[in-house]
Amino acid sequence: MEATHVHGAGHAHGGDHAHHPKGIMRWITTTNHKDIGTMYLWFSFTMFLVGGVMALILRAELFQPGLQFVEPEFFNQMITLHGLIMVFGAIMPAFVGFANWMIPLMIGAPDMAFARMNNWSFWLLPPAGILLTASMFVPGGAAGTGWTLYPPLSIQMGIGMDMAIFAIHILGMSSIMGSINIVTTILNLRAPGMTLMRMPMFCWTWLITGYLLIAVMPVLAGAVTMLLTDRHFGTSFFNAAGGGDPVLFQHIFWFFGHPEVYIIALPAFGVVSHVIPAFARKPLFGYTSMVYAIAAIALISFIVWAHHMYVVGMPVAGQLYFMYATILIAVPTGVKVFNWVATMWRGSLTFETPMLFALGFLFLFTIGGFTGLVLSNTAVDVQLQDTYYVVAHFHYVMVAGALFSAFAAVYYWLPKWTGHMYDETLGKWHFWLSFIFFNIAFFPQHFLGLAGMPRRIPDYALQFTDFNQVSTIGAFGFGLSQLLFLYIVLKTIRSGEKAAAKPWEGATGLEWTVPSPAPYHTFEEPPVLTEAKGHA
Amino acid sequence: MGINKKTQSCLTGLALMGWSAMVRAAWEFNFQIPATKSAQTVIDLHNMMMIIIMIIFIGVFAVVSYSVFKHRKSKGHQAAQFHDNTLVEIAWTVVPLIILAAMAWPATVALLNMRDTAQADITIKATGHQWKWGYDYLKGEGEGIRFMSLKATPAEQIRGSAAKEEHYLLEVDKHVVVPVGKKIRMLTTSTDVIHSWWVPALAVKQDAIPGYVRDAWFKAEKEGIFRGQCAELCGKDHAFMPIVVEVVSAEKYSQWVGNQKKQMAAAADEGGKSYSLDELKSRGEEVYAANCAACHQANGKGLPPAFPALDGSKIATGPKEAHIALVLHGKPNTAMAAFGGQLGDGDIAAVITYERNAWGNKTGDVVQPADIKAARK
Amino acid sequence: MNQQASRYFVPDPSHYPLVGSVALFLLASGAALWMNKYAPGPYVVLAGFAVLLFMLFAWFGRVIGESESGKYNKQVDFSFRWAMSWFIFSEVMFFAAFFGALFYVRVLAVPDLASAEQQLLWPDFSTSWPSAGPKFAEQFTPMHAVGIPLINTLLLLSSGATLTWAHWGLLAGKRDQLKLGLILTIALGLLFISLQAYEYVHAYEELNLKLTTGVYGSTFFMLTGFHGLHVTIGATMLLVIFFRVMAGHFKPDHHFAFEAVAWYWHFVDVVWLCLFVVVYWL
Numbered sequence A: 001m002e003a004t005h006v007h008g009a010g011h012a013h014g015g016d017h018a019h020h021p022k023g024i025m026r027w028i029t030t031t032n033h034k035d036i037g038t039m040y041l042w043f044s045f046t047m048f049l050v051g052g053v054m055a056l057i058l059r060a061e062l063f064q065p066g067l068q069f070v071e072p073e074f075f076n077q078m079i080t081l082h083g084l085i086m087v088f089g090a091i092m093p094a095f096v097g098f099a100n101w102m103i104p105l106m107i108g109a110p111d112m113a114f115a116r117m118n119n120w121s122f123w124l125l126p127p128a129g130i131l132l133t134a135s136m137f138v139p140g141g142a143a144g145t146g147w148t149l150y151p152p153l154s155i156q157m158g159i160g161m162d163m164a165i166f167a168i169h170i171l172g173m174s175s176i177m178g179s180i181n182i183v184t185t186i187l188n189l190r191a192p193g194m195t196l197m198r199m200p201m202f203c204w205t206w207l208i209t210g211y212l213l214i215a216v217m218p219v220l221a222g223a224v225t226m227l228l229t230d231r232h233f234g235t236s237f238f239n240a241a242g243g244g245d246p247v248l249f250q251h252i253f254w255f256f257g258h259p260e261v262y263i264i265a266l267p268a269f270g271v272v273s274h275v276i277p278a279f280a281r282k283p284l285f286g287y288t289s290m291v292y293a294i295a296a297i298a299l300i301s302f303i304v305w306a307h308h309m310y311v312v313g314m315p316v317a318g319q320l321y322f323m324y325a326t327i328l329i330a331v332p333t334g335v336k337v338f339n340w341v342a343t344m345w346r347g348s349l350t351f352e353t354p355m356l357f358a359l360g361f362l363f364l365f366t367i368g369g370f371t372g373l374v375l376s377n378t379a380v381d382v383q384l385q386d387t388y389y390v391v392a393h394f395h396y397v398m399v400a401g402a403l404f405s406a407f408a409a410v411y412y413w414l415p416k417w418t419g420h421m422y423d424e425t426l427g428k429w430h431f432w433l434s435f436i437f438f439n440i441a442f443f444p445q446h447f448l449g450l451a452g453m454p455r456r457i458p459d460y461a462l463q464f465t466d467f468n469q470v471s472t473i474g475a476f477g478f479g480l481s482q483l484l485f486l487y488i489v490l491k492t493i494r495s496g497e498k499a500a501a502k503p504w505e506g507a508t509g510l511e512w513t514v515p516s517p518a519p520y521h522t523f524e525e526p527p528v529l530t531e532a533k534g535h536a
Numbered sequence B: 001m002g003i004n005k006k007t008q009s010c011l012t013g014l015a016l017m018g019w020s021a022m023v024r025a026a027w028e029f030n031f032q033i034p035a036t037k038s039a040q041t042v043i044d045l046h047n048m049m050m051i052i053i054m055i056i057f058i059g060v061f062a063v064v065s066y067s068v069f070k071h072r073k074s075k076g077h078q079a080a081q082f083h084d085n086t087l088v089e090i091a092w093t094v095v096p097l098i099i100l101a102a103m104a105w106p107a108t109v110a111l112l113n114m115r116d117t118a119q120a121d122i123t124i125k126a127t128g129h130q131w132k133w134g135y136d137y138l139k140g141e142g143e144g145i146r147f148m149s150l151k152a153t154p155a156e157q158i159r160g161s162a163a164k165e166e167h168y169l170l171e172v173d174k175h176v177v178v179p180v181g182k183k184i185r186m187l188t189t190s191t192d193v194i195h196s197w198w199v200p201a202l203a204v205k206q207d208a209i210p211g212y213v214r215d216a217w218f219k220a221e222k223e224g225i226f227r228g229q230c231a232e233l234c235g236k237d238h239a240f241m242p243i244v245v246e247v248v249s250a251e252k253y254s255q256w257v258g259n260q261k262k263q264m265a266a267a268a269d270e271g272g273k274s275y276s277l278d279e280l281k282s283r284g285e286e287v288y289a290a291n292c293a294a295c296h297q298a299n300g301k302g303l304p305p306a307f308p309a310l311d312g313s314k315i316a317t318g319p320k321e322a323h324i325a326l327v328l329h330g331k332p333n334t335a336m337a338a339f340g341g342q343l344g345d346g347d348i349a350a351v352i353t354y355e356r357n358a359w360g361n362k363t364g365d366v367v368q369p370a371d372i373k374a375a376r377k
Numbered sequence C: 001m002n003q004q005a006s007r008y009f010v011p012d013p014s015h016y017p018l019v020g021s022v023a024l025f026l027l028a029s030g031a032a033l034w035m036n037k038y039a040p041g042p043y044v045v046l047a048g049f050a051v052l053l054f055m056l057f058a059w060f061g062r063v064i065g066e067s068e069s070g071k072y073n074k075q076v077d078f079s080f081r082w083a084m085s086w087f088i089f090s091e092v093m094f095f096a097a098f099f100g101a102l103f104y105v106r107v108l109a110v111p112d113l114a115s116a117e118q119q120l121l122w123p124d125f126s127t128s129w130p131s132a133g134p135k136f137a138e139q140f141t142p143m144h145a146v147g148i149p150l151i152n153t154l155l156l157l158s159s160g161a162t163l164t165w166a167h168w169g170l171l172a173g174k175r176d177q178l179k180l181g182l183i184l185t186i187a188l189g190l191l192f193i194s195l196q197a198y199e200y201v202h203a204y205e206e207l208n209l210k211l212t213t214g215v216y217g218s219t220f221f222m223l224t225g226f227h228g229l230h231v232t233i234g235a236t237m238l239l240v241i242f243f244r245v246m247a248g249h250f251k252p253d254h255h256f257a258f259e260a261v262a263w264y265w266h267f268v269d270v271v272w273l274c275l276f277v278v279v280y281w282l
């Protein structure tokens, strides 16, 4: 976002240290949280396109029964890379990007606590991204195991698997450093007077997300390290002949994997908790219970992992325990949903694009949550595990949930970043196209799953044809709609009417007290907080 | 603005799922017709959950819709400024808890029943191989029967050069035959990677973990043919690993058992026989097509680097012993499985003879069943 | 950095992050090549390692310079404290994965493999822990707790004490006590590593206990190996601290680097205690 640079540099400020390098070196060496946030966001969007094209390859092959475009082994590689790239390359960096841009602004800090390390957290992503995408082109191709990398299948893979493992190590380092940075910033750099319980909700969600990341990324690193030694150094962690167990990997993976899905969801909740009050012109309902709900979700998320493993043959007591624990998560998540609804209730609502995406989020995430609940019922999950019902579930919570919330965030904060308003009409088009095509793409997948279509297959029995065709059409429509988004963002950067410091009537928080675009350096002197200004 | 309309159309969609069991056309959108009590239980549980969920969903989004329509700025609505209400907040924590507990109860009962594999009439072991299922009848009537069940859909249908049949991808050469009304305990295991034995109409899905035996059970309430497929990503041909269970009457079952026993007896004393090169080659070609071509390809060129070519391979043209040993014992940590446990002496002898004399391989070697028998020691 | 240094510190632009990323990229791709027996692998790894070392030297050098020139105020110090605590937490979780694996194979996997239900696949397997699994035919002797492990426990525990003693010296301005304490700690650490190395040789040559000795070997060597790696890193960091002390760095009220390394050392200590109990003793 070039505009930031121009305006930022032109902005008068007291410090004598603004002589940062120009051109590409600016981005490589920057310690500025806004630059780094911008890089995260562009990286994320690029990866979203890459992962999205892979999804379209999957959907194209699934348009009809039979093998048309790709070979099964390539199809499997696409599944793996699509999952890994979307989760680690698109969604997570997007929210880290928002965190970088907005948290210092929200809490009145001049930058992140460790500005230089912050830059490293970002610059670790491209090597990992390169390793993942390049693994397609090595002998044997990328890992064809699904993003869950279950052994022994992952033991059979070639060098592409090792590249994925190392990519995960690097991504893990990046996440851990990024999270330490965010958590420290939130805990230590708040402006005087901004107590934890007066902090904007987005900061709360990130504080807890950061904690989750620091807790589970090392566990994932451990899991893939064991995979690596099983592959190359003769250990037997996942090999029954040596006394190990393939299922052990699944336990460790999902001990990471389940918190991971809330790592994706919580910051999305945070964004929505800003957007809805802003466009309802009414304070967030139940701030305190929101905070407790986030904390409860985070804690429970550590003890439910084996709901992904209902059919591996756990003892029935284990199945029951994990079912009960999983069901419990609906309670704090419900609190959040109800609070958002209560925030809208008797507000003064308008429906600009961020609000539309927030409402789309609310509506579709709830559907996804409910299907999650269906899956959590072990007896039912026996029929649904590893079917398209699961695929539908997690795209509802991750695409219509996290991704829609990310869109809401971009539209909401774009004026602050670029100093320009986006094109409202086009924004609305983007929303409606996304909303409609999303449902065309993914709603039928529930039916496919119920009717018995397994996931991760390039070819299927004839009775699944119709809904697959609908789904493919929806997927292509959804994908194309995202090009509109790219156009809108580029247009906003280049042109568009000037944005006020606070373009949204109902927005609250420190980020709206600085000019738009936000100058390159903000809050070099801590702002003085009056009353509950920091409140979202 | 159109949220409400969307709400309604999607709700209609959701509602369809609730009472759809009777409407059956190509647009399959609900569980398959159940053939066991467990499968029926799952459907009932699912329906119950759908009803509860839909009520909550409609409740919540009725409120949202009301708000969206009445509390908009364009209608001049002024924002209230309340932001807390402890009583309401407690209510919407406690009420969901109660609802969830109510949902968990029947699920618990159903699950305890589904996992109770005791007192089975017949025990069958399903062994996953890349990419086929092998079956051993371990206990009860039919004990001792064992066979491989291979996908029967020809490659032409998959590649689109032939019309697809009704049971495209869901057909195998040998069905798993079981008697109706008997409790069948299915053991699952695997020799290579994780597979999952799943037949939707029976509501059995059990992962097959290499090195471990897991179990599940079903008791079919009616005769018929029930189809399923492998449900855990197991590599290249994961989509091509069907499961077909044929439920028959007790008499038919006994008949089937008798036939199987006879066939097996015939195959058993092959160790002593000896065949000509041509006999072995033509038989070997069939065995190859069924067992090896998935990886090494019909033309013997393989799919390097994942699957090596056998045409011109050092092993297939070098000493016989190494070739036999490799096929018998496989190669650990690769997709090359140990076929010693899957194929009889005759088949292995045939396929090795074939490989050594097919394509560009012209060793002229003949491998007899007796060689295999000896090598097994 | 002028007036606002009193409150906030924002470092200047820096290219070290990119250098670090290049290093990791080389390390990762080199290791992938190496493990799959491609010739350039080892060289790429070596190059990556060299770049990484360069980056670490330069970056930490910069940080030390900034610290010594008084740019880090109380708030920065506090940030460092938070960061180090969270970092150690992440390390705890890394070890937790391996402890979890050990727990799982001991309590669940091996007993399950030896149970009646699995007789179908492993008819002659009825062993309990320590076990290398049903297909591991060779004889091996498990590691005993008494002997080197016990000595190592005592070594590490006393190194924790000497480090605290050094810290007291630093707080009280007794630089000699500080130096002596550090030397003792490092010496104890090095002794620990040497004994550990000796133990590995002993395991390989006399006990026939290897990384490939089923899950027993896998968990044993991975846990103790990663711990040993951490001791090595800790000792290296202590050495750096020692050189800084010799160069006159650290004041009684400004020495977070020292404390961070001390925390790390104590953490490594605690991991060892857990290891000693669950890997060697029980």
Ligand code: HEA
Pocket (backbone or CB within 6 Å): A148, A261, A262, A264, A265, A307, A308, A326, A327, A329, A330, A331, A333, A334, A335, A337, A338, A365, A366, A368, A369, A370, A371, A372, A373, A375, A376, A377, A381, A384, A385, A386, A390, A393, A394, A397, A398, A401, A402, B053, B056, B060, B095, B096, B097, B099, B100
């Ligand atoms: C953002 C990501 C995200 C989120 C938030 C969730 C949320 C939930 N998920 Fe999901 N899930 C995934 C991402 C996510 N999931 C992914 C990626 C997979 C597949 C991974 C793979 O295999 O590749 C998966 C798979 C998955 C499975 C395994 C399925 C299988 O493989 O067989 C299960 C099973 O229990 C499950 C359950 C749940 C539950 C109970 C929730 C709950 O948190 C939902 C809670 C929300 C609500 C319930 C709605 C709102 C609540 C109310 C309005 C209150 C009132 C409600 C009642 C009283 C009922 N998920």
Ligand code: HEA
Pocket (backbone or CB within 6 Å): A048, A049, A050, A051, A052, A053, A055, A056, A058, A059, A079, A080, A082, A083, A084, A086, A087, A090, A091, A145, A146, A147, A148, A391, A395, A398, A399, A402, A403, A441, A455, A456, A457, A458, A475, A476, A478, A479, A480, A482, A483
């Ligand atoms: C947050 C993460 C995320 C996101 C955003 C998405 C987005 C999408 N996903 Fe994905 N998905 C996962 C996470 C995600 N997915 C995961 C974790 C899995 C499981 C993997 C596994 O099984 O291991 C999965 C699996 C998965 C499957 C199942 C594969 C299988 O089991 O066989 C399918 C199939 O339909 C699918 C489809 C899609 C589609 C159509 C989108 C769309 O939303 C994508 C839309 C975006 C675009 C399409 C890009 C737009 C760009 C263009 C249009 C450019 C056009 C240019 C050219 C054509 C040159 N996904």
Ligand code: CUA
Pocket (backbone or CB within 6 Å): B128, B131, B194, B195, B196, B230, B231, B232, B233, B234, B235, B237, B238, B239, B241
């Ligand atoms: Cu076997 Cu999938």
Ligand SMILES: [Cu+2]
Pocket (backbone or CB within 6 Å): A257, A258, A261, A305, A307, A308
């Ligand atoms: Cu989960």
